[in-house]
Amino acid sequence: xxxxxxxxxxxxxxxxxxxxxxxxxxxxxxxxxxxxxxxxxxxxxxxxxxxxxxxxxxxxxxxxxxxxxxxxxxxxxxxxxxxxxxxxxxxxxxxxxxxxxxxxxxxxxxxxxxxxxxxxxxxxxxxxxxxxxxxxxxxxxxxxxxxxxxxxxxxxxxxxxxxxxxxxxxxxxxxxxxxxxxxxxxxxxxxxxxxxxxxxxxxxxxxxxxxxxxxxxxxxxxxxxxxxxxxxxxxxxxxxxxxxxxxxxxxxxxxxxxxxxxxxxxxxxxxxxxxxxxxxxxxxxxxxxxxx
Numbered sequence: 001x002x003x004x005x006x007x008x009x010x011x012x013x014x015x016x017x018x019x020x021x022x023x024x025x026x027x028x029x030x031x032x033x034x035x036x037x038x039x040x041x042x043x044x045x046x047x048x049x050x051x052x053x054x055x056x057x058x059x060x061x062x063x064x065x066x067x068x069x070x071x072x073x074x075x076x077x078x079x080x081x082x083x084x085x086x087x088x089x090x091x092x093x094x095x096x097x098x099x100x101x102x103x104x105x106x107x108x109x110x111x112x113x114x115x116x117x118x119x120x121x122x123x124x125x126x127x128x129x130x131x132x133x134x135x136x137x138x139x140x141x142x143x144x145x146x147x148x149x150x151x152x153x154x155x156x157x158x159x160x161x162x163x164x165x166x167x168x169x170x171x172x173x174x175x176x177x178x179x180x181x182x183x184x185x186x187x188x189x190x191x192x193x194x195x196x197x198x199x200x201x202x203x204x205x206x207x208x209x210x211x212x213x214x215x216x217x218x219x220x221x222x223x224x225x226x227x228x229x230x231x232x233x234x235x236x237x238x239x240x241x242x243x244x245x246x247x248x249x250x251x252x253x254x255x256x257x258x259x260x261x262x263x264x265x266x267x268x269x270x271x272x273x274x275x276x277x278x279x280x281x282x283x284x285x286x287x288x289x290x291x292x
Contacts, residue, residue, distance in 0.1 A: 042071030087147030143184025
């Protein structure tokens with residue numbers, strides 16, 4: 001873990017729970033793509049930088065989930081590097097309490113205000129093409145989170161952030177976090193048709209072909225949608241649906257899993273309603289969901 005691996009040319013990644021990209025800009029200067037989950041991850045990245053005599057110029061965050069920005073604060077304090085994040089992700093990176101607040105739908109209670117859902121604050125600026133090193137480009141990847149992006153380097157290495165989950169993860173849990181289901185499916189179709197020398201998903205094995213994995217992710221989204229529609233043959237509240245999804249996938253409930261999977265299920269419900277496959281029913285001052 002935290003081993004530096006060359007993908008191609010000047011494009012590397014650091015093997016970690018959420019892979020961290022590293023791109024050499026000059027012989028002694030590098031940038032990172034994401035920064036890991038916490039201060040400890042940042043410290044291990046710093047050790048790699050020091051061991052190679054590299055100066056960190058910038059961190060380009062793909063999105064603002066805590067496991068991707070958790071090392072920002074430590075590395076920025078230690079190196080003075082710039083931090084950039086796309087769109088609304090920049091606000092979440094600057095004000096990380098927004099993530100657990102969004103997931104919970106209100107002020108998050110203490111069980112949700114921890115490093116797995118709420119990173120330390122970092123002084124991020126808005127990401128745009130002008131701040132990137134020569135030869136690097138931005139790939140919009142919305143769906144998993146608001147304005148998530150990936151990057152393609154001059155070595156034709158593509159960093160895919162969280163738009164793909166591994167088969168092992170999908171087979172174990174069945175359902176993964178999604179913010180916008182429609183956007184996510186569109187992005188998976190785009191990624192399925194992409195070509196690159198190397199693809200580096202944050203939570204799957206690096207590969208020169210991700211088309212089969214993208215298709216497997218697509219199939220799992222539709223499987224979850226069908227499961228929800230089957231559950232909603234009778235009118236049910238959101239919490240009832242969440243409970244049944246947890247039971248059907250044999251998932252262990254915790255406060256963290258409740259907000260992550262709960263938010264995902266509510267996103268599925270919105271998508272299915274907008275597609276005309278679900279309706280809402282108001283009864284006894286409660287909102288229920290029912291399949292059409």
